[in-house]
Amino acid sequence: MTAKRSAVLIVSALVLGAALTGCDGVSIHSSPEHKAVDDAKAAGPVSAVEVGTGSGDVRIRPGTGDGVTIHRTVRYHGDDKPTPGQKVENGRLTFTNGCDDCSIDYELTVPAGVSVKVSTGSGEVEVQGVASADLTTHSGDIDVSGIAGALTTSASSGDLTATGLGGADVSATASSGNIRLTFAKPPQKVLTKASSGDVTVQVPGGPYAIDVSTGSGDRTVSVPTDPSATARIQAKTGSGDVTVSRVGP
Numbered sequence: 001m002t003a004k005r006s007a008v009l010i011v012s013a014l015v016l017g018a019a020l021t022g023c024d025g026v027s028i029h030s031s032p033e034h035k036a037v038d039d040a041k042a043a044g045p046v047s048a049v050e051v052g053t054g055s056g057d058v059r060i061r062p063g064t065g066d067g068v069t070i071h072r073t074v075r076y077h078g079d080d081k082p083t084p085g086q087k088v089e090n091g092r093l094t095f096t097n098g099c100d101d102c103s104i105d106y107e108l109t110v111p112a113g114v115s116v117k118v119s120t121g122s123g124e125v126e127v128q129g130v131a132s133a134d135l136t137t138h139s140g141d142i143d144v145s146g147i148a149g150a151l152t153t154s155a156s157s158g159d160l161t162a163t164g165l166g167g168a169d170v171s172a173t174a175s176s177g178n179i180r181l182t183f184a185k186p187p188q189k190v191l192t193k194a195s196s197g198d199v200t201v202q203v204p205g206g207p208y209a210i211d212v213s214t215g216s217g218d219r220t221v222s223v224p225t226d227p228s229a230t231a232r233i234q235a236k237t238g239s240g241d242v243t244v245s246r247v248g249p
Helices: 003-021
Strands: 033-042 048-055 058-063 068-077 085-089 092-096 103-111 115-122 125-128 132-139 142-145 151-157 160-165 169-176 179-183 189-196 199-203 209-214 219-221 232-237 242-246
Touching: 033 085, 048 058, 048 103, 058 115, 115 125, 125 132, 132 142, 142 151, 151 160, 160 169, 169 179, 179 189, 189 199, 199 232, 209 219, 209 242, 232 242
Parallel strands: 048 092, 048 115, 058 103, 058 125, 115 132, 125 142, 132 151, 142 160, 151 169, 160 179, 169 189, 179 199, 189 232, 199 242, 209 232, 219 242
Antiparallel strands: 033 068, 068 103, 085 092
């Protein structure tokens, strides 16, 4: 056997082994993907909602009543259908995925006054019209609107967009992605930080104590400023433009 033929056989064996076992610990599915839709209702009163999923999109919007309407789409492999569930304890709604290796998309209709906490490894997060929110995704965009109170968002890879904000305290962090915050009411404390991406903060009123910086990019501030103001805006990025501007009359 020639050296060239031996090398070809070795490479072929390595490729086949990777296909069968997965590379770097990544599971390779030989069975087709199945999809199951699950609808449920969590009786109220519900004052807090917490969703955690390894993979899947999460969409939350306000509705009427004090309970939560749940629509789930489960994607899985194999013959065993997952059995996701939920429970309410002391007004707090939590979920169980019912599987170790599946993807679940959540669509929830919740009472407008709830606080929301979402954590997903990979997926988009959309939240509208709740009292407060704490949102995290490792890979995916976060889109928020009409949050009345405190907001904390974090994305390792993805854009963060929030509009119609009414809370006094907002924090947004992105490792790789843009951050854009638009306020309907003057905030008291805004902290934004991106490792790589543009940061834009739009606020009414003023004055504000401003702290803006960028390692590589333009800095633009067009709001009333006062170093002694109690309302503070911090906007920083390692690489990208930073803009703090005024909205409204």
